[in-house]
Amino acid sequence: MKPIEERKNLNIRGDNFDLAYAEYFFGDRAASRFLNERKHRFHSEAVSYRILNHWEQKGLLSTERPEGKGWRKYSILDIVWVHIVSRLREFGFALEKIHLVKEHLSHEDESFSAFPELEFYIAQALTKVPSYIAIFPQGEALLCTLSEFETARSFGFIRDDSILICLNDILQKIYGDKDLKPDYSTNYDLTKEEVQLLIAIRLDLWSEIKIRGKGGKITMIERTENIENETKVVEILRSGNYQNIEMKQEDGKIVSIKRTVKKKIE
Template sequence: MKKLSPEKLTDNNVLAHKIAKGLWFQVEYQAYLQDKDWKSKRLNLKTKNFYISDTNEKYRVINHWGSSDLLLDDNDGGWRSFSLLDIAWIKTISALRELGLSIKKTKEVKKHLFEGKSDFVGLPNRIFEFYVMQMLLEGKDGYLIVYEDGSSDMATREDLAEHFRRFGMRNHIAISLKSILKNISVLDEELNFKDLTDKEKTVLMAVLSRDFDSIKIKMKNGDYELFEKSRKEKEPSRPFDKLREVMSDGSYQNIEILRKGGKVVSLVHKTKHKV
């Protein structure tokens, strides 16, 4: 049988920007979206327990990406909060931008990864979410493949190798989810703590985020009430820019500035979060 080139692939076969995947994907993807055992894990992945300070990006960058419709759920005009899925996507945007992908093409990537329907059994398109979960729980590395026109898909190394063997290879950018997620302080237990209450989950996620020098947790009548994160910036090179960035975080804050000899030597900011 004559082998089709990527340019000639059709909806009845494999779309030009789609990567042929093994049977494992169809089985696991359908189970991920439909089986009730996955429901709590999906909810935990999308629970917004994080803030701009957890993204490692400056406020102005996040604000620009939000106004450019790159974020998954832009709450412009309100306090920005983020889920693990949001942070994984933000880190992916950062990687794409560092590799020179334009805002316009990055929006195309977002469309292919989050919008519309999947290519089989009419399920929603949750391809990025699925591979993030596979990486976090199974350690299965997924690769984001982006072609020159911004079209994209995701696959494992094995599925990529088989696809390229069958259909040939086009110029593309490849980003490993493992490399994207390695700096996110997340453990398997974070997505599998079904025996914890919502408040216990929130506090645990806060502790595991590691974006603080100290954390205080306040309880009332044996129940979690709030936690306070404290972080110290020693001798900030541009203290007033840093101050503006800190103040842009929507959390309730207490900011302390220590000056010595007319110079700002430290900036301590404490953020309080109700549980």
């Protein structure tokens, strides 16, 4: 990710952004794990496998492909990035310029997240907040909500013309059966727990959710999720300190795993 001093165009964010960003990555990371899990295949009439292979060779993409064989597997974060690259190619951006965009978005530690800021704004878009990536002629990239973009531009923090790509529209293409279109009519001030719940509901992360509240605030969240059978039991146990785990076995093999976790909200 490019240092701020090297950028000509800047976003304006307050303490609320810092708190929400930290909570997203260092709190309950269920949504982050889902967005980063490479288990999806990419289908698009506009982007052939030959093109994907070319972009991969140029260092624009990375995929899960054991020993270079079999179908490429992408995360939702990867697929959103492929759509962004495709849109930029439609606008005539050279691959070298798109590489600069990637440098602006990338994080040094990819085990954390390849594109942490992009991931955070994807999460915002999943709650129907109008979220965008602004691409500037020199290859600079800026992630923002629509209100952030308008505020930064009015105060002169955004100086150059840009292409605005709507993350909500990309997610709508990926999840065609869900209503993820941006909602411009509301401006709810959601708590971090409410944001996490909205993301989980829209992505079907949990099979069951129970919520307790008092005084208009969430006090307890109990969630149940189905876990893939390939997941090792030790990994499940390490992922939480307080959880109920239910496993079903047939013919000596585990056929289903359910985990229920309760979280008290202070």
